[in-house]
Amino acid sequence: MLRHMSVSIEGLLAMSDARMKRMLNSVKDENGNQPTLEEFRTYLNHELSIGHRLLPVPECDNFDPVKGCLGHEVETKRR
Numbered sequence: 001m002l003r004h005m006s007v008s009i010e011g012l013l014a015m016s017d018a019r020m021k022r023m024l025n026s027v028k029d030e031n032g033n034q035p036t037l038e039e040f041r042t043y044l045n046h047e048l049s050i051g052h053r054l055l056p057v058p059e060c061d062n063f064d065p066v067k068g069c070l071g072h073e074v075e076t077k078r079r
Helices: 009-013 017-026 037-049
Strands: 005-008 054-057
Touching (some): 005 009
């Protein structure tokens, strides 16, 4: 079974600094570095400003930043 999850950008921005700092342990930028709280909030605000509502968790190759995962073709095994 293939399932993809997403997270609300507005929901993330509503988090307290303390809660977001704890969550940042699992966030990496494109270079594999952990962003600071300020860098992450700036990134989230940018994504929201360009109309994105969701972030993929984890990466999805058929992800829409407004609707979420658009689905995937699944191969069925023959018996």
